[in-house]
Amino acid sequence: MTGAGTGPADPRHAFADRAPARVTTALGPAGPPMMLRFGRDLSNAIEADHRISCILVARGSRSLARLAIGAFQAQTWPHRELVIVDDGDEGLAGHIEDLADRRIHLVRPGRRGRPSDALLERGIAEALGPFICRWDEDCLHDPLRLELQFRALAMQRATACVLARRGEWEPDSDRLMVSAPQPLDPSLLCRRSAMAPGGDGPGGAARAAVSQHRVVHLDLPQMLLAIAPAGQDARAGRSALTPDVAGSMRCRLPLAAFAAALREPLPAPSAASIEGSAATAVQAMREGRFEDAFDSWSLVIGRDGGSPADHAGRIAAQSRFCRPQATHASWRDLADRFPTAPEGPYGLGRSHLAAGRDGAARRAFEMALARAADHLPSRIELAILRVDQGQDLQAEDELLRLAALAPAEPRIARALAIAAMGRLDWPLALQRWQKAWDDFGAPSAPQRIAVCLATMGRTDEAWAVIEGVPGAIWDKPTRIRIKCRIGRLLHDFGAVLAALEADLELATADDELRDMLIEAWTNARRADQAADLAARFGIGRDPRHQERAIQALIAADRSAEADRHLLALATPAALHRTSPRLLRRILAVQRRHEGPTAARRALDAIVSSDDVTRTMRLSALFEGEFEESRAALEEGRPLPPALSRDSATFASASAWRAEIPRSWPGDPLRRAWDALRIVRHRSAGCLLDVSTNLAQAMTVADRIARAIATGQPLSVVRLGDGEGNFLPYADGEEPQRRLDQANIQQLWWGRHRLGEDDLGAIEQALAAAVRVADIVGIPDEYRLALALGRPEAASGEARGLLAVVEQFAGYAPAPTGGALFGPRQIITGSNFNNALAAWGLWEPLLGRIGACAVVTGRPDLAAALTTRFGLRVERTFAVPPEAKYLPPSTPGQHHYRDVYARTLEALATVRPGQVVLVAAGILGKIYCARIREAGGIAIDVGSVADGWCGHVTRRIDESATYGWTEDLAAAFARRPDLDAAFPALRPATGYQPARRT
Incomplete structure (x- = not known):
């Protein structure tokens, strides 16, 4: 379906380069009538980001809707979408699916028989473009309609454009005429904000636009053709079309198909009764009837324009059934329309949060509070944001104040419990989660209660909580997922595997459980099973699934297959939505197969649209330099120069200034x-x-x-x-x-x-x-x-x-x-x-000293040093471990108050020349000074000691192995210049490098 008749291939009228027009404002005519001159090359005259969303309410015959769709596809304006609100049967969906046109979006209302105004509002809510155009199914639309109306609007810097007259056709007599001059609703093209909700009879939205905004009245009746209404009164004011215009319309418009479609019987309408009151809308929201709530709010707003709260209620209902981008645009319009009301910025903040844009959300909530300092919802969101960002102490006092103001708000109770967990106050967190469960039935509370109990060593109680949650709250997949999470927290990977294998059919059918199973099999050295499962379901689009599938393939010695998948992900779109770990793998494979330049180019092509992407880009840039240096060593090439600051990724950091909180002085x-x-x-x-x-x-x-x-x-x-x-x-x-x-x-x-x-x-x-x-x-x-x-x-x-x-x-x-x-x-x-671990330098450094002492909170460090380096640990100066990673070995013991002075005194007895490996946090730096004062050799190894014990508590590049590897040993053998330059690093005689496991 092209929407054209049997005329020439060129879609333009011979006279489409100019048209009569006049401009009006709220105060009346803005000047005398004029002649607009468009020029011949119209479609390239406007920037590409001016998308027009055409709204088609389909409630007549299917043939009429198909003609309207074909007319949309034939339009010469390239930047457009068609939102179809289909209130009829299911027949139109198959036709749209067959077209496979990504510009066409079908919306099915929750129930049939809604008022036309409600259906139109629904379509506008779903639209993504900043411009809205009515696209009625009982009209024929010329291929140039969107282009010429938008061009006229842009040339006159207007808000809306209507056709001053339209074409009318009498099928029985086959007469083509021109209507009387009047603004008509079917011809309206306007900015989204000017499309008045509700309307008051035919042409209501257009009349509202004409009365309130700067509007272009374009006199090109051939752009829109409707059936001529019957009756003597309807014929008044009509005039005949000139022969050339009438001939062009017959050539360009499918009149015969239009007449046939009009003869089809219309579907029987169902009765609809929606009371337009705020109380009705609120009740519908409570009952989960979001489309009914949307309709009620629309009618309220249509009667008197509505308050900011009415508009916010309608958008909140819209958010439950519309695309997120459309809802975000509605919140933005509300913020602009009511510049002193907090509802718009608050809604924008919630929209940013849903999209993972925490920085933008914070600024939106701050804008809402700048408009109304006592806006409670924005205060709550800001406090919760601080908790999510780890600023627990700052947020907790504010949350306690908010809890006094809004004691029935469950999100405050949840945030207070999370803040206590962030401060590692497990008893208080347990108490708060229990209260959130008792008072509000918070669905996340039982899992968090189990986490608190498990962290406090009350493992049996944690498992009992999981088993005791009613099935109405947790279905079977949810219960298995939570069992796996608690098992991972306790490092009880046997429990994780047992929970998944208890129902393999369910575990393989559920996406998240399947990912957990792939990971569990990979960690249990059943990589072949994991890789087969990953290959059976494909790599997918979710980065977490991709990451686990790739890891399984590599562990199963199917690296070539993994590389093919990774290279397929080296596109800007895929890289933008990937995870940091997967990004590093993708770029590493690209460097290996296509060279460092290709990897740099792919990295620089990622759009830095949010904070996470910017961090990921810059981190990957530095890690790429690390990988290139390592590859140069292993291949015997010169080491690359220091990192260049000329890359686009590094330069993108200059755009962060607007993202920095205002409390930061300067940049x-x-x-x-x-x-x-x-x-x-x-x-x-x-x-x-x-x-x-x-x-x-x-x-x-x-x-x-x-x-x-x-x-x-x-x-x-x-x-x-x-x-x-x-x-x-x-x-x-x-x-x-x-x-x-x-x-x-x-x-x-x-x-x-x-x-x-x-x-x-x-x-x-x-x-x-x-x-x-x-x-x-x-x-x-x-x-x-x-x-x-x-x-x-x-x-x-x-x-x-x-x-x-x-x-x-x-x-x-x-x-x-x-x-x-x-x-x-x-x-x-x-x-x-x-870095020394990643380069494999701890082995030649420590593999020859024979004995050492340690200052550590890890009771298993001595055994790990003996196994890995052959070191005999002569003395262990035990200190409490960091609270974040391990429960205290002696409950109630505080590192500084109870152990620090005693450890300093003991370290004074270190003998001269004795090597002491220190892993004790900030106080470890002070211990190093005392060891040096006693004549010893103090090395602050920090979290790498956790890695030697098998616990990774800090981020480290994936290439780090915490051990000397055979490939590095071979690389050193090929580089005698490096080995000769650092003679003290030669391993002790007979030292055998550890194998990578």
Whole structure:
């Protein structure tokens, strides 16, 4: 169906380059009639982002609807969509499916017989374009209609365009005429905001547009043809068409098909009665009748224009059955239409949240509060956002105030419980989740109650809670999913596998359970089963499923198949929606098969539309440099130069400034990079690039090895965000420091918090430890990218990292006692512990020393060191582990208050030259200083010790193996220049590298 007659192939009228027109405003005519000159090349005259949404209410014959669809497809204006609200039978759906036209969107109302105005409103709600056009099925539309009306609207900078007259046809006499001049509803094309809801009889929306906005009245009656109404009165004012216009219309419009369609019997309408009252709408919402609620709100708004709350109610109903993009556009229109009301920005914030745009949501809620400071829903959303972003202490006080104002709001109760979990106050979290369950029946409460119980060591009670939830709340798949999550939390992977294999048919039929089963089989070394299951159901579109399927294929030695899937995902659309881990795999395979340039190009092509994508891009850029450096070593090529700042991905960071919270002075990204440039300039032999530069990593390792060989005292420490929270902040941020310290203490020590005197003592001792350190690790550009790429979470983490680099650069005031850094120190990356693991350098470093001591909260570290390196652990200085990762070995014991002083005293007995591996958090830096003072060699290994014990508690590049591998050994054998340059790193005689498992 083309919608054209039997005329020439050129769709344009001979006279379509100009047309009579006049312009009106709310005050009357805006000037005399004019002649608009369009020019010959019309379709390219307007920018491509002006999409017109045509609304077709189909409630007549199927043939009429098909003609209207064909007329839409024949339009010359390229940027268009057709929203069909079908109130008839199911026959039209098959026709639309056969057309396979992605521009056509079919909407089926929940029940038949709704008023025409309600159906039109439903169509507008589903529309995505900023412009709306009526597309009635009982009219014929010329192929140029959209193009000429929009062109006229744009040329006159108008809000709407109507046809001053339309063509009319009498089928019995086959007469073509022109109607009397009047604005007619079927010809309306206008901005979305000008389409008045409701309407008042024929032409109501058009009359509303004409009376309130700047409107172009275009006198091209041949653009729209309707059946001429009968009766003497209807004929008044008509005139005959000129022969050339009439001939053109007969040639271009399918009159015979139109006449046949009009003769088809119409479907019998059903009775509809919708009371247009706010009370009716609210009741319909409560009962889940969202389309009825939408209709009621529409009628309320159509009568008197409606309040902001009425409009918000209608959009809230719309959101339950419309496309998210259409709902978002409606919220945006509401915010613009009522510039002092909070409902519009609040709705925009909720829409942003649903799309995962937390930063934009926060700004929208702040805008709502700027309009109405006491707007309770926006206050609630902002407090919940802070909880979700880990700002538990800031949010909790506000949530408690809100709970007093809105005690019946279940989301406040849920947020308070999550805040307690974030602070690792498990008893309080358990109490709050129990209250949320008892008071509101929150569906997520039983799972969280089980998590709290399991974390507190009350495992049997956790399993009992899961089994005791009624089936009406959790169906069988949900119960299995939650069992698997609790099993993973407890590291009881046998329980996970047992829960899934208890009903294999269900586990393979459910998408999420199938992903869990693939992962469980892969981890249980049943990779062939996992890979077969993944291959049977395909790689799909969900990144989590893709990630597990790829991992299963690799584990089953089907890497070539995995590579084919990964290369197929190296498109901008697929990369934009992928996960960080999968992105790294895709780019690694692309580098291997197509070269680094292709991977860089693919990375730069990702659209940075949100905070997550920006972070992912910049992180992948740095990891790509790491992979390229490693590949160069293994292939015997020269190591690549330092990271270039010229890439589009790196340059995209400059766009983050608008995303940074207002509480941040200046531009943190620029401050960070400026400070690091100073670090690299002032520090001779700066070794910040240990993750991407093997030579630098070997220099750090060789400096440690020389100290071990000579027995020279040494202190090696790393400074991250937690340590930065205990250093002076730059001007303007110092008031945040105590709050950041309180948050980081939750991670280290649970709910125990220190007083001012103790905090001051730690600050002074930390500064002194950094001054005497010989090798100091500070955050590099890569680490800062991870923190600053999440501007909505720019809190203690980012401020702590900046405090470290700005101390070196001199941007922040020095702590008591003077500057931290001196010229004798080696400055390296704070991730050097993981970098040495990734490069496989801990084995030659530790594999020859024979014996050591450890300061750790891991009771299994000694055995792990013996197994991995052949080390005999002479002494273990036991300290409580970080509360975030392990339950305290001695309940109630606090690291600083109960163990710190005793450990410092014990470390004074370390013998000169003894190697001590330290994994003890911020206090471990102070321990390193005491070990050096006693003549020992202190190495701050940090979280890499967790990896040696089989627990990954920090992020590390996937290529890290926590061990020397045969491929690296072979690479060293091919590079005698590197081996000769660092003789202290040669492994001890007879050392056998560990095999990758």
